[in-house]
Amino acid sequence: MPEGPETARVSLDRLFELAEVLGSMMQRGVAERGLTTARAGVLWALFHDGPMTQRALAGQLGVTPRNVTGLLDALQADGLVARTAHPTDRRATLVALTGRGRQVTEALRGGRDELAAVLFDGMPPGQLAAFTAGLETVIEQLRAADPGEG
Numbered sequence: 001m002p003e004g005p006e007t008a009r010v011s012l013d014r015l016f017e018l019a020e021v022l023g024s025m026m027q028r029g030v031a032e033r034g035l036t037t038a039r040a041g042v043l044w045a046l047f048h049d050g051p052m053t054q055r056a057l058a059g060q061l062g063v064t065p066r067n068v069t070g071l072l073d074a075l076q077a078d079g080l081v082a083r084t085a086h087p088t089d090r091r092a093t094l095v096a097l098t099g100r101g102r103q104v105t106e107a108l109r110g111g112r113d114e115l116a117a118v119l120f121d122g123m124p125p126g127q128l129a130a131f132t133a134g135l136e137t138v139i140e141q142l143r144a145a146d147p148g149e150g
Contacts, residue, residue, distance in 0.1 A: 015138070029111050033104055034078065038063075043072050043080060043097065047105040051096035053086060080104060085148060 030040040045060050058068040070116035072095060075081040086092035120128055
């Protein structure tokens with residue numbers, strides 16, 4: 001462990017605290033837009049990767065197709081996504097953001113960008129780069145240590 005076990009324990013405690021604070025902020029941010037974290041995840045996936053089948057969406061989110069169906073039912077009822085027949089596969093349904101869904105997702109992205117500006121304003125570029133590199137290392141090590149993580 002770097003600089004002894006106590007330093008590593010303190011670092012892990014800080015990571016847990018960070019995850020808790022960011023998780024709470026994220027839940028509040030999506031709730032302000034009438035969403036759950038799971039529904040926001042669906043919108044985010046469609047925003048970044050474009051229209052896709054329900055099966056592909058389930059795979060990307062790491063949930064069951066049945067779970068995606070429930071999420072999409074709610075999002076469609078709110079006018080945020082639309083489901084249409086797949087153009088080449090009669091058995092598949094294509095899911096896409098509606099204009100309103102795109103607006104909501106852009107607002108989420110704007111909130112994320114504002115938070116990033118507040119968090120990292122004034123941090124020297126070298127320090128921010130080192131922080132990012134450290135986080136990347138921690139994430140890689142967590143994924144390697146967790147056989148269920150993909």
